[in-house]
Amino acid sequence: MNNLLAKLATIIDPERISTEPARLDELSWDALSEGRIHPRHEPALAAPLCAVTPISTAEVQKTVRFANAERVPIVPFGGGSGLMGGALSVRPSIVLDLRRMNRIVEMDGEAASARAEAGVVLEALDRQLSQSGYILGHDPWTVPVATLGGAISTNSVGYRAGIYGSMGEQVLGLEAVLPNGEIFRTRAVAKHSAGIHLNALLIGGEGCFGVITEATIRIFPKPEVQLLSAYRFSSFENGYRTIQKMFQQRLRPALLDFGDDEEAPAQGALLYLLFEGPGALAKAEEKLAAAVCRGGGAAVLPRGVAEDFFHNRHEVARRFTHNRRQRRERGRDGVYRDWIHVALPSSKVLPFRRAAREVVENHGVRLQESGLWVNPELFSMRLGIEERSVPNARLALEETVEALLRLVQDMGGSMEYTHGVGVKLAALMADEHGYGLEVMRQLKRTLDPNNIMNPDKMGL
Ligand SMILES: Cc1cc2nc3c(=O)[nH]c(=O)nc-3n(C[C@H](O)[C@H](O)[C@H](O)COP(=O)(O)OP(=O)(O)OC[C@H]3O[C@@H](n4cnc5c(N)ncnc54)[C@H](O)[C@@H]3O)c2cc1C
Structure with a gap:
């Protein structure tokens, strides 16, 4: 290995290369917490050989050429906030930290x-x-x-x-x-x-x-105005039907965040909306949306409720930057949590939600919340299970997640709309794409015959 690094140092500025253990540890993992990995699909882990911090495309090119010639894997690394293990170090690799x-x-x-x-x-x-x-x-x-x-x-x-x-x-x-x-x-x-x-x-x-x-x-x-509003519906179904009506009327909120909290059913389901852009347009859209929501039986909440939600929307991520290591070990606080973010035709969302509740209950897992983001076709669920409630709580949770994702696929949806596949969902890629996965694999083999570019990810 020392030989390899010595060789690399003749190709790019040695100042760009780091083997400092704390830094390699940080770059070996992203935001996939250990508690969210299915026990049967645990990835093999391997410490990176080194980190390279290029400052130009030419330096990236030199590093990749070197890696290809030496058959050493490369893992591109951005902010390391990916939730699926796409940036995990699963083989001794060169981690390419692109942040400079x-x-x-x-x-x-x-x-x-x-x-x-x-x-x-x-x-x-x-x-x-x-x-x-x-x-x-x-x-x-x-x-x-x-x-x-x-x-x-x-x-x-x-x-x-x-x-x-x-x-x-x-x-x-x-x-x-x-x-x-x-x-x-x-x-x-x-x-x-x-x-x-x-x-x-x-x-x-x-x-x-x-x-x-x-x-x-x-x-x-920059939008001329930002108009925020919040509504409370008596139930998820009611709110969902109302949102469908909004979209049928071609209303397109910049932000749509809707969901219920199973642990506080009396609260109903909350909808946050933001219309932004030219003042006259945003005001007209907001007015129409308010009429549709009131028509759907929603209670209008004070504007401050929506403003608090909006202004605090990045707080979780700011906290993540300060406790990455702790986040990796989450699930060790006595509760395992996971979620799904799936895409389904709008006609299938409520039937899926009903069927999903049954799946969740049969596995002894708690459904904590269901929600929509952006539009009525992007649906999510958060699940949790107490570690002590069954002999292998993590297995029960991840079996539930897999069962739900397969149900989505069977209903014509896609298992993930926003976080990617990484290592976490790799085992489900064959069902997701059918022969399409083989097409991706052939593309990968053609472009990357030595399999150096982030190997063992996405089921490739
Ligand atoms: C608290 C929290 C909240 C989140 N909220 C959201 C959200 O609202 N919406 C959302 O979509 N996601 C969200 N995520 C997930 C994450 O932020 C996104 O997936 C983000 O896009 C990843 O960017 P990154 O720079 O951190 O990528 P990384 O985690 O560094 O990498 C992600 C993948 O991209 C590859 N990669 C990185 N840079 C490059 C490059 N230059 N070239 C080629 N490949 C590259 C990596 O190898 C890896 O496979 C959240 C994560 C956390 C922890």
Whole structure:
């Protein structure tokens, strides 16, 4: 190994290479807590050989070429906030920490686009854009920690995806280093019909097909107004039907966050909405949404309730940045928790929720909450089980999660809409994609015959 590192140090500036144990420990794990891993799909773990912190595409290229020649795996690492173990170190690898590639290379206000390096943290990117009157639009909980490259690689969804789209939908063009060290660039245009779109190789690709080094993304003018509101419905079903009506009337809130709390049933189900943009438009949309909600029997809550919710929306992620190690060990506080974030046709969400309750009860697990994000087709559930309640609580919880995800697949939905696959959902990829998984595997073999690019992830 020392030989290998000595060789690497002749290729890139040794200052970029670290073997410091604490740093390697931090870079060996993302935000997948151990309690959320199915006991039968435990990944093999291996400490990274070293971390490389490139500052340019050329340095990424040199590192990847070296790794390919030496048959050493590479793990691209952004903010390390991925929840599925996509950035976990499962073989002795070179971890490529991209966070020093954090420049905004170009901003074109007239075209409403920006080109930035992949390691820029979303919050920093948004702050810089705001100095010129623009916003990033992509607004996940993890704005203070996730990077542009990580968000594209998981096709992440944010609070305001209702009008700005997912991170992948904001991408116009990409620059990436492929496993053979070639630099690959796609044209940064709104649409083309000149062959299949190769951005799709990297959007949601979790670093398995290449390292994204730069992205040109759509940006948006700062909204003139932001109108927040909150409503209480007597039940999840009532609220759900009302939200469906809103969408049938072509209302598209920037933010839609809806859910109930099974442990406080008297509270009913809460809906938070945000309309933003030009004042006249946002006000008209809010008025129409309020009428639909009142028509659905909702109680209007004070605006302050919605404002508190909105202003605290990144707090969990800020806490995550301060206690990563503790988070990894979560599930050791006597309760195992997990959740599902699935996509289903709107006609299937309530039937799925009913069937899911039965599955959850049969496994002796507690359903804690159900919710919607962005629109009526993106549905989530949070589950929990006390460690002492059954002999193997983690197994019971993860069996429940798998049973629910298979049920989603059987009902024509997708098992995950926002966090990716990583190691956690890899075992379900064959059922998710059928022969499509073989297509992905063949692509992987063609582009990465030595299997160096984030191996053992996504079921590839
Ligand atoms: C408290 C909390 C809240 C969260 N909230 C949300 C949310 O609201 N919405 C949401 O979608 N997700 C959420 N997540 C998950 C996570 O923030 C997202 O998946 C995020 O997009 C990951 O970005 P990252 O930079 O941290 O990526 P990492 O975790 O570093 O990496 C994620 C994957 O992308 C790969 N990768 C990273 N950078 C590159 C690159 N430049 N090129 C190629 N591959 C790369 C990695 O190898 C890995 O497979 C949350 C996580 C936590 C802990």
